Amino acid sequence: MSRTILVHKYGGTSVGSTERLHAVADRLAQCVADGHRLVVVVSAMGSTTDQLVQLAQSMRVTDVPEAFQSASSREYDQLVATGEIVSASLLAMAVHARGCSAVSLTGGQAGIKTEMMYSRAKILGVDLTRIHQELASHSVVIVTGFQGVNKRNDVTTIGRGGSDTSAVVLAAALNVAVCDIYTDVDGVYTSDPRSIRGVSKLPMVSYDDMLELASLGARVLHPRAVECAKINGIELHVRSSFSNESGTRVKEIGMEVQQPVTGVTVNEDEVLFALRGLPDIPGIAAQVFGALAAANISVDMIVQSTQDKGTNTITFTVSQSDTQSAKAIAVSISDSLKGVSVIEHTQIAKVSVVGVGMISRPGVAATVFDVLGKAGMNIHLISTSEIKISCAIDRDQGGAAAQLLHDAFQLDQL
């Protein structure tokens, strides 16, 4: 019997209690009984990582002199990486209790090599020696997600939500076609089931649509993992660890895309700033976004438009948590340039319509503006890409707008 390798990933909720760990162990034992070999990536149990982060904060990590900040990042990674070691070793014990061989491997033991940097290191490669040894001795191999080691043999973490990426990287290294992402939802939906009526579960979704859906707030899959899966041609199967139902398959979808729109998302975490009356000279945009980048502020939507008298308006949105620092930068730029004013709009919602299919189906943008216009919703900002149309509107209209768009594109009938 040829024993195929399966790669599973279980998120924090799926291993969030000893009961949940036992449920996962049941599933793994069944897969072993079915004749499969298993490589399993786990996150830390429930809120463990947050607790460890809190402990670190009580050590005054924010007071650390600059000279020791990199050293403290190293300690931070060494600390938070223990969360996944705990869940992985517990899960291995639970598998033993079911009469199956299993071993937990830290990122280092599993051969996951990363850059030197801490807290958001990129994975450079995987030395599969140990994993192949353990698979050959019929062990379920349980790997701690979210971490690796650098060339100094120090523990590094690869950024939050990184366990998805760990799983995809292992699937790619092991030449496995599909990676099962077990989570607390049963798939990817056309919109947020908690706020939109009539949502449909997508049986499959393209990498590109999933990337847009993930970064817009669907929170099911880390965008980096989707990108990594796309590059390596790994199919992701997003499914529930609480059932045996099929979930959503994230994969390359050919030319025969059925529907123009795959999903509608709402993001209520952004604030909008506009700089009006900027001189129309080269380098102005670079000055604005250079200053924001230097302050480590991620900018989402960016729009520049020309006004009368040869001046420009630059409008952008940032996360609510960056409101104060972004405002300070906007004000200092406006102070340094004559006739420039800052407009702030903190109560916006960004409603987005996503779909690879819209490339070949004109009229999606027109439908979006038509729907919002007929509902009397004022659009403050529009930003479009080939597969996405986003509109910033008043925050209190976000949910209603998403529902109207979801209905208009008949996403309940997928």
Next chain:
Amino acid sequence: MSRTILVHKYGGTSVGSTERLHAVADRLAQCVADGHRLVVVVSAMGSTTDQLVQLAQSMRVTDVPEAFQSASSREYDQLVATGEIVSASLLAMAVHARGCSAVSLTGGQAGIKTEMMYSRAKILGVDLTRIHQELASHSVVIVTGFQGVNKRNDVTTIGRGGSDTSAVVLAAALNVAVCDIYTDVDGVYTSDPRSIRGVSKLPMVSYDDMLELASLGARVLHPRAVECAKINGIELHVRSSFSNESGTRVKEIGMEVQQPVTGVTVNEDEVLFALRGLPDIPGIAAQVFGALAAANISVDMIVQSTQDKGTNTITFTVSQSDTQSAKAIAVSISDSLKGVSVIEHTQIAKVSVVGVGMISRPGVAATVFDVLGKAGMNIHLISTSEIKISCAIDRDQGGAAAQLLHDAFQLDQL
């Protein structure tokens, strides 16, 4: 300036909260300011290890089929070793916050090599390469106690209380003469201050006396660490992490021992079994203790006496937790031999008088029996070594007996 290396060890209570970690970091920063280099061994915070053990138990580790028990021990070690990683990395951050360089090293990173076996591996040696590198770059080196790695690069633990041993092994490898053991008491006392009046703190104590005091329940130092210190000639300074006072120095004490008795201890955790009417033939004792050893039961006191008609009585004590399994073994032996009966005495206390000085001062045993006899206390079992006299008496008389002996040897006037 020649910078001496200090080796400190901090126990679970000394790093039991973020406040305590800050207090330890203050002390370390002061040592750095005083021009010392530091290698610091830490235990897990407070009850962390117990919590991890509880988690492991909820994984049904007791149900694990025999074939996977060694594999589960490996997971158990991987799990509990995270406790020290957490305290070590947090302490390093707290040192950074004080503007000092520091690095936490796991047992593996610190080069602590152990046997292959799990849960009670012996340390085979220390590869100091990384520690020397870190000391050369002026870092406070914080090493996780209680753990190392085997030649497979898997995490091993060296048995509970093993952090003391980790510290002594590092002191020996680094050729440091004194190892400071910071704990929640300020030294070694002539008896337990919680139950005996007039106890004195011993300014110094011999390795041998400390060994007897430690294994009898003084709980300040792990006996294995004392033995390791004795073999390597490391002086241990047992002191409080809550003050700057000098504690008790455990070291080789020459011929000029002042007092015959150093301490009095009480152990109320033992139960007594006697096998009466055993045939006086070779191999009987081996049969009894072989069966106990096979069941992994540690035996403390052992006494054999000859009775009439050529039969023997073998009496022994074991930990309360081993009562059921020891009883089963005693009963099965008595069932297999004609005329043998089992006597069980679960309510005993073992009172011990310890002192290297008694070797050269006859009469200590006589005083012990005289004191207990005059107080009307019945002695069930006597066991003596060159430096210790232990008596098993009724448990409810344990405390009173210890007080009488403490008074009789004038240990309050040390």
